[in-house]
Amino acid sequence: MKIHTLTIVGVGLIGGSIGLAARRRGLAEQVLGVGRQWDSLETARQLGLVDDHSLDLTSAVCGADLVIFCTPVNRIVQQVLDAAPHCRPGTLITDAGSTKALIVRELEGCLPADVHFVGSHPLAGSEKRGHEAAEANLFQDRLTVVTPTVHTDPTALGQTCDFWQALGCRVRTLSPEEHDRALALTSHLPHLVAAAMAGILPAELYELTATGFRDTTRIAAGDPALWTAIFQQNREAVLQALQLLDSRLEEFQRALAADDTMALDSLLTQAKQVRDDLGN
Amino acid sequence: MKIHTLTIVGVGLIGGSIGLAARRRGLAEQVLGVGRQWDSLETARQLGLVDDHSLDLTSAVCGADLVIFCTPVNRIVQQVLDAAPHCRPGTLITDAGSTKALIVRELEGCLPADVHFVGSHPLAGSEKRGHEAAEANLFQDRLTVVTPTVHTDPTALGQTCDFWQALGCRVRTLSPEEHDRALALTSHLPHLVAAAMAGILPAELYELTATGFRDTTRIAAGDPALWTAIFQQNREAVLQALQLLDSRLEEFQRALAADDTMALDSLLTQAKQVRDDLGN
Numbered sequence: 001m002k003i004h005t006l007t008i009v010g011v012g013l014i015g016g017s018i019g020l021a022a023r024r025r026g027l028a029e030q031v032l033g034v035g036r037q038w039d040s041l042e043t044a045r046q047l048g049l050v051d052d053h054s055l056d057l058t059s060a061v062c063g064a065d066l067v068i069f070c071t072p073v074n075r076i077v078q079q080v081l082d083a084a085p086h087c088r089p090g091t092l093i094t095d096a097g098s099t100k101a102l103i104v105r106e107l108e109g110c111l112p113a114d115v116h117f118v119g120s121h122p123l124a125g126s127e128k129r130g131h132e133a134a135e136a137n138l139f140q141d142r143l144t145v146v147t148p149t150v151h152t153d154p155t156a157l158g159q160t161c162d163f164w165q166a167l168g169c170r171v172r173t174l175s176p177e178e179h180d181r182a183l184a185l186t187s188h189l190p191h192l193v194a195a196a197m198a199g200i201l202p203a204e205l206y207e208l209t210a211t212g213f214r215d216t217t218r219i220a221a222g223d224p225a226l227w228t229a230i231f232q233q234n235r236e237a238v239l240q241a242l243q244l245l246d247s248r249l250e251e252f253q254r255a256l257a258a259d260d261t262m263a264l265d266s267l268l269t270q271a272k273q274v275r276d277d278l279g280n
Numbered sequence: 281m282k283i284h285t286l287t288i289v290g291v292g293l294i295g296g297s298i299g300l301a302a303r304r305r306g307l308a309e310q311v312l313g314v315g316r317q318w319d320s321l322e323t324a325r326q327l328g329l330v331d332d333h334s335l336d337l338t339s340a341v342c343g344a345d346l347v348i349f350c351t352p353v354n355r356i357v358q359q360v361l362d363a364a365p366h367c368r369p370g371t372l373i374t375d376a377g378s379t380k381a382l383i384v385r386e387l388e389g390c391l392p393a394d395v396h397f398v399g400s401h402p403l404a405g406s407e408k409r410g411h412e413a414a415e416a417n418l419f420q421d422r423l424t425v426v427t428p429t430v431h432t433d434p435t436a437l438g439q440t441c442d443f444w445q446a447l448g449c450r451v452r453t454l455s456p457e458e459h460d461r462a463l464a465l466t467s468h469l470p471h472l473v474a475a476a477m478a479g480i481l482p483a484e485l486y487e488l489t490a491t492g493f494r495d496t497t498r499i500a501a502g503d504p505a506l507w508t509a510i511f512q513q514n515r516e517a518v519l520q521a522l523q524l525l526d527s528r529l530e531e532f533q534r535a536l537a538a539d540d541t542m543a544l545d546s547l548l549t550q551a552k553q554v555r556d557d558l559g560n
Contacts, residue, residue, distance in 0.1 A: 123488065123489075123490040124490065124491075125490065125491065125492070142490070143487060143488070143490075145488070172487070182485050182488045183488065185480070185481065185485060186481070186485055186488045186489045186490070186492075186493050187489075187490065187492050187493065189477065190477060190492045190493050190496040190497070191492060192529075192532055193473055193477060193496065193529070194492075194496055194551070194555075195532075195547060195548050195551035195552075196525055196528040196529050196532060196547075196551070197469065197470060197473060197525060198551040198552075198554045198555045198558075199528055199547060199550050199551040199554060200465070200524050200525060200528050201465065201466070201554055201558075203554075203557075205462050205465060205466055206557065206558055207423060207452070208403065208423070208425070208462045208463065208466045209403075209466045209467075209558060210403040210404065210405065210422070210423075210466070210467065211404075211405065211499075212405070212466075212467050212470050212471060212474075212499045213466050213467065213470050213558075214558065214560065215495050215496070215498050215499065216470040216473065216474055216495070216496050216497075216498075216499065217470070217496075217551075217555055217558075218495050218496075218555070219491075219492045219495065219496065220548075220551045220552060220554070220555040221552055221555040221556055222548075222552070223552075224545050224548035224549040224552055225545065227548050228541060228544045228545045228548060231536060231544055232539060232541065232544070235536050235537075235539060238536060239533065239536055239537060242529065242532070242533055242536075244480050245476055245477060245480060245529075246526075246529065248476040248479055248480050249472075249473070249476050249522065249525075249526065252472055252475075252476060252522070253519065253522055256511060256512075256515050256518060256519055256522075257515075257519060259512060259515060261508060261512065264508045264511055264512070265504050265505065265508045267475060267476075267479060268475050268500075268502075268504035268507050268508060269504040270479050271474070271475035271476070271478040271479040271497075271500045272475075272478075272500060272501055272502070272503075272504055274478045274479060274481055274483075274500070275474075275478045275497055275498070275500040275501040276501055277483070277486065278478075278481075278486055278489060278493075278494065278497075280494070
C-alpha cells in the first residue's frame with residue numbers, strides 16, 4: 001500500500017500515533033495534520049507526527065488519497081460531510097471513533113458517489129490524551145475493527161483493512177451494530193464502572209487504596225467530554241450492558257446476604273477462569 | 281528494632297516477601313517459615329525467603345519473638361489460638377489479613393496474658409500468589425494499617441508499627457471496624473466488581489477487549505477461595521459498599537436513559553477529579 005497524501009483530522013493521541021507510525025513505516029509520502037490550534041499542530045510537526053499541517057479542513061483534504069478522522073465521535077459525521085465534497089474522486093475516508101453505528105448510518109448515502117467512507121475503530125488507547133502521548137507502536141499487534149455494511153464499496157473496504165495492517169494492526173470486520181454491542185461490554189461499561197467506583201471514593205480514603213483500586217479505576221481519568229459523547233452515541237447498548245452487570249452484581253449481593261460460600265466461590269471461580277483465559 | 285527469631289506462618293506472596301525483606305534488611309537473626317507442604321517450604325528456603333522451616337506450628341513459635349500469620353483470613357483466628365499457648369512470655373503476634381474486625385474481636389481476651397496480638401494489614405498485594413511472586417520491595421513505601429483496640433498493649437502496638445516500618449512501610453492506625461469499612465470500599469468492592477465484569481464477558485468478545493477491560497478486571501484473577509473468605513469476613517461493610525455503588529450506577533443509568541449530557545458529563549468529571557487526585 002502506498003499513499004501519496006494522508007490527511008489526519010485531529011492530531012491527538014490516536015491521530016498523532018497514526019501520523020508517527022505512517023511516517024516511520026514510509027506508508028505515505030506526505031502526512032498532513034488538520035486541527036483547530038496552530039500551536040498544537042506546530043508542536044505535532046516538530047515531534048515528527050506530521051509533515052505539515054493546516055487549520056482549514058476543506059483545503060487539507062482536496063489533495064488527499066486517504067483522510068482519517070480522529071476527532072471526538074460526536075464531531076465526525078459533520079466533519080466528514082463538510083470535507084467530502086472537496087475530496088478528489090477515489091478518495092478514501094475512514095475514522096477512528098469508538099462508536100460506529102450512528103456514524104456509519106448518518107454518512108451512508110450522503111457522500112459524493114466517488115468518495116468512500118468506511119468506519120474503523122482501532123482498539124488502542126489510553127487514559128492519556130493529546131499528541132504528547134503519541135507512540136509509533138500504539139497500534140502494533142492491536143486489533144482494529146472495520147465496520148462495513150452491505151453498501152460499502154469493496155475496494156474501499158480492502159484499502160481500509162490494508163491501511164490498518166500497514167500500521168501494524170490485526171483487522172477484523174464486524175457490522176457497525178455488532179461493533180457497538182461488543183464495545184458496550186468490553187469498553188464503554190468498564191469506563192462507566194471505573195467512573196462510578198472512583199466517584200464514590202471519599203477523599204479521606206485515598207490513602208487506603210492500593211493496586212487493586214488504582215487498576216480498576218485508571219480509565220476513569222479519561223476525558224469526560226469524549227466519554228459523554230461515546231456514551232450518548234451508544235446509549236442503548238450501554239444500557240443493556242449495564243443491565244447485564246446489574247444482574248451479576250445482584251447475584252453477588254444475594255450470595256453475600258445469604259452468606260452462601262458455594263455461590264460466592266462459584267461466581268469468583270468463573271470470573272477468574274475468564275480473566276485467566278484473557279491473558280495479560 | 282532487632283528480632284532474634286521471626287516466625288512467618290504461611291510463606292506465600294505476602295509471607296515470602298516479608299521473609300525476604302526481613303533477611304535483606306537484617307531485621308531478624310533467624311527467619312523461620314511455617315507451612316503445610318515441605319516441598320514448598322524447601323523451595324522458599326532455597327529462594328532465600330526463610331532461613332529454615334517447619335511443618336509444626338506449635339514447635340515453630342516457641343522460640344519466636346515475633347510471629348506473623350500470613351494465612352487466609354478464615355484460618356488466622358484458629359491458628360493464633362493454637363499457637364499462642366506455646367509462645368514464650370512477651371511474644372508479639374500479628375497478621376497480614378485483609379479483614380480485621382472479626383479476627384481482632386475473636387482473639388481479644390483469649391490469649392495468655394503475656395502474649396500479645398495486634399492486627400495488621402499491609403496494603404500490598406497482587407493478583408499473583410505463592411512464594412514464586414515474593415519480592416523484597418513489596419512493602420517499600422506502601423501503607424500498613426495497624427488496628428489496635430482500647431485493650432491493645434501499648435508496647436506491642438509500638439513494636440508492631442516498628443516492625444512494618446523496618447520493612448519499608450508507612451504505618452497508620454485505625455480501629456478494626458474503621459479498617460474494614462474503608463477496605464470494603466477501596467479493595468473488596470473493586471474485586472467484586474472486577475469479578476462481575478469479567479464474569480459477564482462471553483468468550484466470543486475476548487478478542488475485542490483492550491487495555492481498559494484488562495486493567496479494570498485484572499484483580500479478578502485473584503484466588504477465589506481467599507476472596508470468598510475475605511467477603512464473608514466483611515459481609516456487612518461489603519454489602520454497604522455495593523449499595524453505594526448501585527446508587528451511583530443508577531445515576532449513570534438515569535442520565536443515559538434521559539440522554540442527559542450535563543448529568544453524564546458531571547458524573548464523569550467528578551470521577552476524573554478523584555482519579556487524577558489519586559495519582560498513579
